[in-house]
Amino acid sequence: MVVLFWAMALALFAVATRVGRHFGLIPIVSQLLLATIGLPLLMYFWIDPHWQLSGATLVAPIWLKNLYSLSFALLLGYILSDVIDLRLDRQSLKIALPSFCVPFACGLATAIWWLPPQPWISSLAVGLLFAITAIPVLYLYLRHIGYPTTATRRLVQTAILIDLTCWTLFAIAQGSLHLSSLLLPLACACFPLLLWVIGLRQPRLYSGCFFALLVVAEHYKLNALIVGIGYLLCMAALKVPLVLPVQAIWMNRLQTWVAIPLILTFGIVQINVHSAMDSLSWVQLAALLLLPIASKLLGNWLGLGWAGASFAGASRWRESVLLNIRGLSEIVFLNLLLQQQLISPPLYFALMLMGLIATLLPALVGMHRIPLKAAVPARSPHANR
Numbered sequence: 420m421v422v423l424f425w426a427m428a429l430a431l432f433a434v435a436t437r438v439g440r441h442f443g444l445i446p447i448v449s450q451l452l453l454a455t456i457g458l459p460l461l462m463y464f465w466i467d468p469h470w471q472l473s474g475a476t477l478v479a480p481i482w483l484k485n486l487y488s489l490s491f492a493l494l495l496g497y498i499l500s501d502v503i504d505l506r507l508d509r510q511s512l513k514i515a516l517p518s519f520c521v522p523f524a525c526g527l528a529t530a531i532w533w534l535p536p537q538p539w540i541s542s543l544a545v546g547l548l549f550a551i552t553a554i555p556v557l558y559l560y561l562r563h564i565g566y567p568t569t570a571t572r573r574l575v576q577t578a579i580l581i582d583l584t585c586w587t588l589f590a591i592a593q594g595s596l597h598l599s600s601l602l603l604p605l606a607c608a609c610f611p612l613l614l615w616v617i618g619l620r621q622p623r624l625y626s627g628c629f630f631a632l633l634v635v636a637e638h639y640k641l642n643a644l645i646v647g648i649g650y651l652l653c654m655a656a657l658k659v660p661l662v663l664p665v666q667a668i669w670m671n672r673l674q675t676w677v678a679i680p681l682i683l684t685f686g687i688v689q690i691n692v693h694s695a696m697d698s699l700s701w702v703q704l705a706a707l708l709l710l711p712i713a714s715k716l717l718g719n720w721l722g723l724g725w726a727g728a729s730f731a732g733a734s735r736w737r738e739s740v741l742l743n744i745r746g747l748s749e750i751v752f753l754n755l756l757l758q759q760q761l762i763s764p765p766l767y768f769a770l771m772l773m774g775l776i777a778t779l780l781p782a783l784v785g786m787h788r789i790p791l792k793a794a795v796p797a798r799s800p801h802a803n804r
Contacts, residue, residue: 503661521714556745560781
């Protein structure tokens, strides 16, 4: 029965993605719609009452946990791979500072004053979730609307700076809780230096070890963030390019049809839909839906005003909305926090719903159609995500 459920879930995501394409939606938007609306309804009206399957039962098989580890490492590695392509730019930094600081401060205040008491690292995580920007979906939207190359580079670099800040702060915070657990991930992160010292220079070897170490780190509950960020920083210092383990077209298909649906479903099924919102009042729920979006828009607006227009006729409002999308980056972060029990299932679901609304905002203002070649875009540092 468990195998049947997962086969059905993957089939539903495939159908949702196909239908979304027909209406001009990029895959991640269709998948978020199914994850935050379709799957909870399925769990509420069918799975729980008739099959008597709990979330714990649905995620219990060892083969499924191994597949999840592989999918999680694939997506986390793909997001963190932007570290190696980072090019610091003064204008991007001007945008990134308020775009990160304003929603981060708002998230911390919300976690401390509006949510039930929780550990300080959980409050920190909520602040980071308020601030995060999804690089992959942002890149696809910019490609679609034919944004000028220079302006596109500036916005994408801004998103990389924000995401790198979020992931790094959380990794440091985790490491500070258990200093002894920091040593092994740091040793793994320095593995490229060992390869370099012994004279190995093949980029595929470095890249293969990178994804393999992420799988091992996730499976054995090591700090995968420290492993990933540190490893890629070492590769960047050595000027070794990151090579995908498979061709870009197959990587895109793996993410779209297997990895993203698996990770989304893995998180949603662990939520008891019948009582998910019981621990959050309507005021708290409204705050979690509106404050992240509003504070992020404000931070983006301030940053874009500080940096100045990227080209004549640039819309400060449209760029603020684009930098507010969440997408894949927030999904992976949310699942990481849920697996480590740093956020509650109701908080997970509320922030997933917030991520859906934020990701749909560009579509609601007219930036929703799929790029002509978005299904198989040419490989760039930020494509295909």
